[in-house]
Amino acid sequence: MGASFMAELLKLYKRPAVWVIAAIWLVFVVLLAYALPYALFANLPQPEPSEDVPAEMQSEMQAQNEAASEQLMSQLYPENLVAYVLSNISGTGGTLALILGALVVGSEYGWGTLKTVLSQRPGRLVAFFAKMLALGAALVLFVLLAFVVGGICSLVVAGVQSATVDWPSLVELLEGLGAGAVILAVWAALGVFLATLFRSTTLAIGLGLFYALALEGLIFGLPIQNESFQDARRFFLGQNSGFLADSFAGSSLQQPLVPPGPDIGAAQSALVLCLYLAAFVLIAALAFRQRDVA
Amino acid sequence: MISETSQTDGRDNVLLVETSGLTKHYGRRITAVDDLDLGVRRGEVYGFLGPNGAGKTTTLRMLLGLIKPSSGTATVLGEEPGTPAGLARIGALVESPAFYPYLSGRDNLRVMARYSGVAPSRVEEVLQQVELSGRASDKFKKYSLGMKQRLGVAAALLKDPELLILDEPANGLDPKGMADMRAIIRGVRGEGKTVLLSSHLLGEVEQICDRIGVILRGKLVVERTMEELRGREEGLLVRAEPLEEAARVARDLPEVEEAQMADGMLRITADPARAAEINAGLVNAGVRVSELRPVERSLEEMFLELTGGETV
Numbered sequence: 001m002g003a004s005f006m007a008e009l010l011k012l013y014k015r016p017a018v019w020v021i022a023a024i025w026l027v028f029v030v031l032l033a034y035a036l037p038y039a040l041f042a043n044l045p046q047p048e049p050s051e052d053v054p055a056e057m058q059s060e061m062q063a064q065n066e067a068a069s070e071q072l073m074s075q076l077y078p079e080n081l082v083a084y085v086l087s088n089i090s091g092t093g094g095t096l097a098l099i100l101g102a103l104v105v106g107s108e109y110g111w112g113t114l115k116t117v118l119s120q121r122p123g124r125l126v127a128f129f130a131k132m133l134a135l136g137a138a139l140v141l142f143v144l145l146a147f148v149v150g151g152i153c154s155l156v157v158a159g160v161q162s163a164t165v166d167w168p169s170l171v172e173l174l175e176g177l178g179a180g181a182v183i184l185a186v187w188a189a190l191g192v193f194l195a196t197l198f199r200s201t202t203l204a205i206g207l208g209l210f211y212a213l214a215l216e217g218l219i220f221g222l223p224i225q226n227e228s229f230q231d232a233r234r235f236f237l238g239q240n241s242g243f244l245a246d247s248f249a250g251s252s253l254q255q256p257l258v259p260p261g262p263d264i265g266a267a268q269s270a271l272v273l274c275l276y277l278a279a280f281v282l283i284a285a286l287a288f289r290q291r292d293v294a
Numbered sequence: 295m296i297s298e299t300s301q302t303d304g305r306d307n308v309l310l311v312e313t314s315g316l317t318k319h320y321g322r323r324i325t326a327v328d329d330l331d332l333g334v335r336r337g338e339v340y341g342f343l344g345p346n347g348a349g350k351t352t353t354l355r356m357l358l359g360l361i362k363p364s365s366g367t368a369t370v371l372g373e374e375p376g377t378p379a380g381l382a383r384i385g386a387l388v389e390s391p392a393f394y395p396y397l398s399g400r401d402n403l404r405v406m407a408r409y410s411g412v413a414p415s416r417v418e419e420v421l422q423q424v425e426l427s428g429r430a431s432d433k434f435k436k437y438s439l440g441m442k443q444r445l446g447v448a449a450a451l452l453k454d455p456e457l458l459i460l461d462e463p464a465n466g467l468d469p470k471g472m473a474d475m476r477a478i479i480r481g482v483r484g485e486g487k488t489v490l491l492s493s494h495l496l497g498e499v500e501q502i503c504d505r506i507g508v509i510l511r512g513k514l515v516v517e518r519t520m521e522e523l524r525g526r527e528e529g530l531l532v533r534a535e536p537l538e539e540a541a542r543v544a545r546d547l548p549e550v551e552e553a554q555m556a557d558g559m560l561r562i563t564a565d566p567a568r569a570a571e572i573n574a575g576l577v578n579a580g581v582r583v584s585e586l587r588p589v590e591r592s593l594e595e596m597f598l599e600l601t602g603g604e605t606v
Contacts, residue, residue, distance in 0.1 A: 112392035
């Protein structure tokens with residue numbers, strides 16, 4: 001297993017697509033998760049009070065506006081690092097992990113390299129789980145990258161805003177890293193599962209993105225308050241990714257336009273995600289082991 | 295368990311590859327390999343011939359455990375196909391060489407060396423063996439077909455295998471490359487190793503194989519040594535002067551059944567083992583004999599006869 005794992009690591013390390021995905025992830029964290037929101041929150045339009053509003057009320061309204069801006073801005077501060085980074089991991093990070101998972105397995109079918117690998121020494125399950133371990137190692141690095149870069153960005157924002165710098169506790173950081181790794185792993189496993197099932201990269205990415213963006217993103221994004229509809233969210237992969245990320249968030253990070261979901265705690269959402277992860281990996285492993293390599 | 299055959303033809307009679315009733319169906323309508331009994335002896339170069347779609351590559355894939363047989367059994371080096379213990383002693387190039395396009399030739403071999411548990415130093419050795427060291431740093435996607443083929447053979451040699459399975463190894467190679475490939479195969483055989491070679495280049499097979507098996511529509515139609523195949527037509531070819539006189543004298547010799555002139559030579563129907571007596575009879579009658587050899591049919595002739603003219 002060790003030798004096969006090292007072979008998989010070498011392949012990942014040398015593969016340009018992996019670095020491209022890492023670069024996209026880095027750019028996303030810096031620009032879309034921090035720079036743009038900062039620019040937006042720092043320049044929120046302040047409504048002009050009409051002249052007939054009494055002066056005391058005008059100053060009260062101004063204070064409320066400033067407090068609202070500060071509350072939004074505080075999401076970007078170091079104290080909210082874990083919750084904020086996790087909210088991004090559960091969205092864009094998951095999508096990128098899905099693509100990475102599909103690439104890692106699907107390309108082997110596309111290039112026909114599976115026959116070359118399996119004609120060497122490793123058994124099929126050893127080769128498969130070595131691949132999963134290497135993918136897992138890459139995902140842990142992706143999570144670490146997000147937290148390190150997010151931490152630097154939050155420090156810069158706090159500095160520019162002259163805010164006090166309070167870091168999350170070590171325990172919260174470690175829990176956040178673990179939660180991030182689980183979220184990325186389950187999305188990557190979906191990519192692996194689809195790529196193994198269809199023996200293809202493009203179909204796996206296409207179907208995976210359709211599920212993530214169209215099915216879960218659009219349908220559960222609708223502001224439907226029906227109880228059964230909301231309860232159904234507790235069974236879906238993307239929803240549980242969001243629940244797990246949200247479990248780290250205080251009230252300041254709750255988005256007002258998103259309808260309140262079912263009351264799902266971190267443990268329950270993590271359990272659901274782990275079940276998905278196990279199911280995807282085991283079914284893919286079984287298919288990988290049993291099917292002919294054409 | 296490696297079995298032994300009862301044959302004793304000078305070569306080792308231990309079977310390294312043995313299949314019994316090996317069959318592969320795809321759905322209900324397609325039978326790619328049909329009840330195949332194949333035996334490859336230790337130390338020989340075995341040529342596996344057949345027209346396109348005859349089932350050669352399917353058979354080789356089953357021997358490597360890449361695809362599972364529908365029925366029948368196969369043992370390779372005494373192991374079930376596809377087990378790590380067996381694969382550790384087999385080098386294989388199946389169909390077109392497939393490697394990671396974004397990696398260099400050297401890095402591709404490093405990856406394969408890691409999978410195989412082979413020392414990294416072997417990579418440079420096999421690169422030299424297939425004369426690819428000079429281009430080993432180039433990306434695989436930039437390789438010509440011939441270079442890809444060389445890399446495939448290099449990967450097959452990485453483990454210094456006891457059994458080399460090569461599927462069309464000369465594909466895309468220029469004449470020098472083909473000569474190099476023959477030299478590699480002969481070198482491997484010279485080390486006492488076994489080669490199972492599938493090829494559509496009959497000339498190549500004829501030059502390097504000890505035995506051949508011909509597969510047709512999934513069935514093995516013949517499995518013989520090259521000598522056995524060539525020896526099936528009894529006769530001698532004689533270059534002599536004057537040719538008409540040689541034909542007349544030959545017809546009178548008791549060892550000769552028939553003598554005919556063709557293409558400037560005399561074709562004699564006789565037991566090749568009586569060549570010395572026939573030569574002496576011709577010379578004693580004053581005929582100058584400059585060449586006398588057994589009639590050998592080309593592998594192509596034999597192949598066409600066996601396969602009824604189906605394309606290789």
